Amino acid sequence: MRFTPEANEALARAGFSRRTFLKGAGVLLVGFSAAAVGERTGLAQGPFGTQDRRVARQLDSWLAIGADGRVTAYTGKCELGQGMFTVQTQLVAEELSVALHRVHLIQCDTALTPDQGTTSGSQSTPTNFNHRNLAQAAATAREALVGMAARKLGVPASGLALEDGVIHAKETPAKRVTYAQLVGGRKFELEVSDTAKRRPASEWTVLGKPIGRIGLPEIATGQFEYVHNVHVPGMLHGQVVRPPTVGAALAGVDEHSVSGLPGFVKLVVRKNFVGVVCEKPWQAIQAARALKATWTPGPPLPPQAQLYERLRSQQPSRDTLVVDSGDVDRTLAQAATVLKATYLYPYQMHGSMGTSCAVADVSHGKATVWSPTQSAYPTRSGVAMLLGMAVDDVHVIFKQGAGCYGLNGADTVSYDAALLSQAVGRPVRIQLTRKDEMVWENFGYAYVLDQRVGVDAGGTIVAWDCETWSPTRGNRPGYGRPGNVITGFLAGFEPEPFDARAATPPTRFRNGANAAPSYVAGCAGGTCDGAGTVRSERVLAHQVASPFFTGPLRSPSRLQNTFAHESMMDEVAAHLKADPVAFRLKHLSDPRLADVVKAAARRAGWDARPSPRPGNPRTGVVHGRGIACVAYEGDNGYSALVAEVEVDQDTGRITVTRFVAGQDCGPISNPDGMRNQIEGGALQGMSRVLGEAVTWDEEKVTSLDWRSYHSLPVGIRVPVFESELLNRTDVPATGAGETVITIAAAAIGNAVFDATGARLREAPFTPERVRAALAAR
Amino acid sequence: MPLSLVVNGRPHSVDVDPSTPLLYVLSDDLRLRGPKFGCGLGQCGACTVIVRGQAIRSCVTPVRLMAGAEITTLEGLGSPEKPHPIQQAFIDEQAAQCGFCLNAVIMTAKAFLDQHPTASDEEIRSAFANVLCRCFTHTRLMKAIDRYRRGLGGPAAGDQARGR
Numbered sequence: 001m002r003f004t005p006e007a008n009e010a011l012a013r014a015g016f017s018r019r020t021f022l023k024g025a026g027v028l029l030v031g032f033s034a035a036a037v038g039e040r041t042g043l044a045q046g047p048f049g050t051q052d053r054r055v056a057r058q059l060d061s062w063l064a065i066g067a068d069g070r071v072t073a074y075t076g077k078c079e080l081g082q083g084m085f086t087v088q089t090q091l092v093a094e095e096l097s098v099a100l101h102r103v104h105l106i107q108c109d110t111a112l113t114p115d116q117g118t119t120s121g122s123q124s125t126p127t128n129f130n131h132r133n134l135a136q137a138a139a140t141a142r143e144a145l146v147g148m149a150a151r152k153l154g155v156p157a158s159g160l161a162l163e164d165g166v167i168h169a170k171e172t173p174a175k176r177v178t179y180a181q182l183v184g185g186r187k188f189e190l191e192v193s194d195t196a197k198r199r200p201a202s203e204w205t206v207l208g209k210p211i212g213r214i215g216l217p218e219i220a221t222g223q224f225e226y227v228h229n230v231h232v233p234g235m236l237h238g239q240v241v242r243p244p245t246v247g248a249a250l251a252g253v254d255e256h257s258v259s260g261l262p263g264f265v266k267l268v269v270r271k272n273f274v275g276v277v278c279e280k281p282w283q284a285i286q287a288a289r290a291l292k293a294t295w296t297p298g299p300p301l302p303p304q305a306q307l308y309e310r311l312r313s314q315q316p317s318r319d320t321l322v323v324d325s326g327d328v329d330r331t332l333a334q335a336a337t338v339l340k341a342t343y344l345y346p347y348q349m350h351g352s353m354g355t356s357c358a359v360a361d362v363s364h365g366k367a368t369v370w371s372p373t374q375s376a377y378p379t380r381s382g383v384a385m386l387l388g389m390a391v392d393d394v395h396v397i398f399k400q401g402a403g404c405y406g407l408n409g410a411d412t413v414s415y416d417a418a419l420l421s422q423a424v425g426r427p428v429r430i431q432l433t434r435k436d437e438m439v440w441e442n443f444g445y446a447y448v449l450d451q452r453v454g455v456d457a458g459g460t461i462v463a464w465d466c467e468t469w470s471p472t473r474g475n476r477p478g479y480g481r482p483g484n485v486i487t488g489f490l491a492g493f494e495p496e497p498f499d500a501r502a503a504t505p506p507t508r509f510r511n512g513a514n515a516a517p518s519y520v521a522g523c524a525g526g527t528c529d530g531a532g533t534v535r536s537e538r539v540l541a542h543q544v545a546s547p548f549f550t551g552p553l554r555s556p557s558r559l560q561n562t563f564a565h566e567s568m569m570d571e572v573a574a575h576l577k578a579d580p581v582a583f584r585l586k587h588l589s590d591p592r593l594a595d596v597v598k599a600a601a602r603r604a605g606w607d608a609r610p611s612p613r614p615g616n617p618r619t620g621v622v623h624g625r626g627i628a629c630v631a632y633e634g635d636n637g638y639s640a641l642v643a644e645v646e647v648d649q650d651t652g653r654i655t656v657t658r659f660v661a662g663q664d665c666g667p668i669s670n671p672d673g674m675r676n677q678i679e680g681g682a683l684q685g686m687s688r689v690l691g692e693a694v695t696w697d698e699e700k701v702t703s704l705d706w707r708s709y710h711s712l713p714v715g716i717r718v719p720v721f722e723s724e725l726l727n728r729t730d731v732p733a734t735g736a737g738e739t740v741i742t743i744a745a746a747a748i749g750n751a752v753f754d755a756t757g758a759r760l761r762e763a764p765f766t767p768e769r770v771r772a773a774l775a776a777r
Numbered sequence: 778m779p780l781s782l783v784v785n786g787r788p789h790s791v792d793v794d795p796s797t798p799l800l801y802v803l804s805d806d807l808r809l810r811g812p813k814f815g816c817g818l819g820q821c822g823a824c825t826v827i828v829r830g831q832a833i834r835s836c837v838t839p840v841r842l843m844a845g846a847e848i849t850t851l852e853g854l855g856s857p858e859k860p861h862p863i864q865q866a867f868i869d870e871q872a873a874q875c876g877f878c879l880n881a882v883i884m885t886a887k888a889f890l891d892q893h894p895t896a897s898d899e900e901i902r903s904a905f906a907n908v909l910c911r912c913f914t915h916t917r918l919m920k921a922i923d924r925y926r927r928g929l930g931g932p933a934a935g936d937q938a939r940g941r
């Protein structure tokens with residue numbers, strides 16, 4: 001087993017150099033487990049070789065105090081560009097009252113850190129900052145240290161103060177003891193306490209502060225080691241040759257087409273997985289291009305122009321009734337006005353800045369994989385299944401990749417590297433080509449969304465009916481489904497089967513996918529958990545099989561659903577000649593959501609009046625403003641966003657000139673980090689709604705580079721950005737990485753309507769679509 | 778046949794296929810971490826290095842064209858302990874999420890502003906028409922660029938520096 005430099009450093013600090021450790025380990029050198037590391041060093045280790053979650057109950061799994069007093073912490077939630085490494089370091093420093101630089105965080109390594117599943121779904125902050133896991137472990141350690149100091153110094157705990165790793169008597173500061181003296185280099189041997197007290201937000205000195213991103217100086221100077229920079233001695237380079245479409249089967253491959261090429265090492269074929277290994281990266285790219293492989297075509301792709309219509313009628317279908325008051329049709333029949341609209345959202349891609357990359361070393365019956373995966377432990381299981389090895393013999397080390405936003409090629413490329421390395425018995429690095437990354441990632445879901453809203457004579461919404469269709473195939477592989485991503489599938493594993501299901505009445509209202517609008521009461525099983533007031537409500541979601549692999553692209557389903565809900569709310573307000581902010585507030589019952597709407601509107605200097613803006617001409621450049629809001633996943637973060645746009649009615653071009661966000665995610669761990677996420681989320685949402693769409697013809701995906709998939713470049717006119725953060729310290733922390741992106745599309749669409757009177761119901765809002773909508777006014 | 782390159786002031790001799798794009802030589806043979814593979818197609822900027830004051834895209838530049846040339850990469854500008862002013866500007870503005878695009882943005886901005894220290898916002902924007910950041914850190918990237926421009930004595934903060 002190899003250790004990362006960070007792990008080596010941590011061992012060294014605890015008083016064990018890797019050399020002395022290995023010497024002590026003797027014959028165990030090959031087969032030692034991280035448990036042995038823990039035994040010998042007092043350093044924590046994860047449940048290597050097991051998925052035993054009891055390990056996470058042990059304080060030593062989370063934290064260790066070194067002989068030099070430095071703190072090593074272990075987390076299963078990793079840095080993806082969202083700042084998680086920095087805020088978790090802040091968290092540990094805060095709870096343990098040590099300076100930030102004394103905390104060394106080790107993230108996502110199956111030999112060292114606890115199994116926390118996947119870093120995803122805006123769950124990292126709730127998971128590690130509320131009363132569980134890392135936060136609670138740090139609080140337990142603090143209480144334990146105070147207890148030990150009280151005994152040692154003969155001073156009651158209440159008479160002790162903590163300062164940067166030193167505990168002293170408040171009365172006689174000379175009476176002091178350091179953490180290192182108390183427990184340095186040894187284990188705590190304690191369970192994580194559920195009752196250990198967290199530091200109250202009112203006393204925070206490190207958390208809650210705009211601490212700069214750890215590692216940024218290294219990134220800005222080209223010193224930072226991304227997974228792309230991992231070099232292992234003797235490493236070879238691989239590339240893959242993918243089939244044209246899902247369902248195509250390998251008919252033949254001609255090794256002679258590549259065997260004479262310079263640096264060629266091996267052709268690797270496993271069912272429909274085809275790859276080449278060469279000495280050098282450029283040679284591997286040349287070989288993959290030169291390889292003659294023939295494929296028996298799979299089923300033809302549906303014509304892109306018919307996608308949405310087909311989704312509506314496609315069978316089999318998996319149906320979910322999110323909420324159903326049973327009276328929607330009746331209420332709509334009696335309503336003074338009923339508005340109907342259909343919204344369309346395309347497949348989109350993660351399209352990471354760097355294509356996915358991994359390095360694997362499969363030799364001597366062991367596998368080590370350096371991977372940018374968001375799921376170290378699940379990837380370990382997947383690799384073990386793929387290679388036919390015991391889970392214990394696979395070691396996955398997370399190394400940061402390019403921002404991923406969900407499920408890009410990180411998992412699949414880790415499988416690629418493992419398969420290629422196993423075939424040659426030497427370490428192999430593979431970084432996908434831009435085309436392989438884009439054509440074969442797990443795309444974000446396309447959606448069709450029908451809305452029907454009934455309003456009474458007094459201008460109040462009385463019924464909301466929403467029905468949606470979206471395609472799915474594969475997803476995160478989890479611990480046991482390598483076929484959920486392309487390489488596992490090509491190598492012979494099946495994706496999760498598509499099980500048809502008829503809808504049954506819900507027993508509880510869950511809005512995790514934001515399938516229901518914020519304005520419904522969300523009543524099921526005797527309680528009402530929605531954020532709104534509309535009691536006649538129905539939300540029916542259909543999932544059908546997708547011709548492409550799909551996955552949880554940032555704010556999966558939540559974004560698409562919210563685009564339709566928040567646009568529809570705007571349509572209703574406009575029809576009733578009501579101000580969009582006031583009309584929203586009138587139908588919201590959740591005070592936290594109402595508060596962010598008010599905060600954003602206030603900060604934006606919201607011009608309260610109905611849309612469209614009176615007096616705008618029908619040609620030339622016009623301006624408008626729009627708003628949208630969301631209670632993310634029902635209760636995992638509250639955001640509102642005001643967009644101000646400029647629309648050139650002659651060209652159909654939309655320019656967002658200003659964004660103002662209001663956000664409440666509970667107590668804020670790092671305000672600057674949160675602003676960074678809000679800004680990035682709004683602009684990513686803007687790029688997605690203005691230009692991004694996966695395209696294909698009958699045979700293949702045709703959006704395969706940055707000319708055919710349109711990402712807004714850095715050189716756009718960047719909107720002015722303001723955000724109003726409501727820092728609530730009396731509630732649990734929520735996620736913050738997916739809130740604002742969820743509402744960007746509707747805020748922009750609503751602003752375009754305000755400016756022009758034209759409603760955009762199909763994303764992306766390309767100039768052609770805008771011109772068509774303007775012509776239809 | 779070995780090729781001579783001068784990278785960040787140091788001479789190197791590499792024995793590679795002369796049609797190999799410079800990027801692979803820098804990141805694989807010379808183990809440099811600054812230049813990155815983003816697309817390999819000249820479309821994103823991730824692989825940018827500076828040669829004779831110009832930003833060039835090393836993913837589409839055969840190494841043979843660089844024989845004898847002086848190449849500067851991101852690590853050639855400064856170090857974490859002593860960052861170059863443009864690197865410091867990105868640190869000061871906290872202008873990164875995953876940071877994978879910083880090579881593209883810093884190297885493009887440096888080459889452009891060093892040649893056009895009084896460039897307007899509009900001119901800067903056109904220099905970035907083919908540079909991507911998929912985390913969409915655009916607001917901060919532009920603030921950092923503006924900060925560096927001010928250090929060069931360029932025009933005062935324009936529209937892109939407002940807000941927050």
Ligand code: FES
Pocket residue numbers: 813814815816817818819820821822823824825834835836837
């Ligand atoms: S990697 Fe060279 S421009 Fe994209």
Ligand code: FES
Pocket residue numbers: 081353402403873874875876877878879909910911912913914
């Ligand atoms: S910060 Fe991630 S690509 Fe720019």
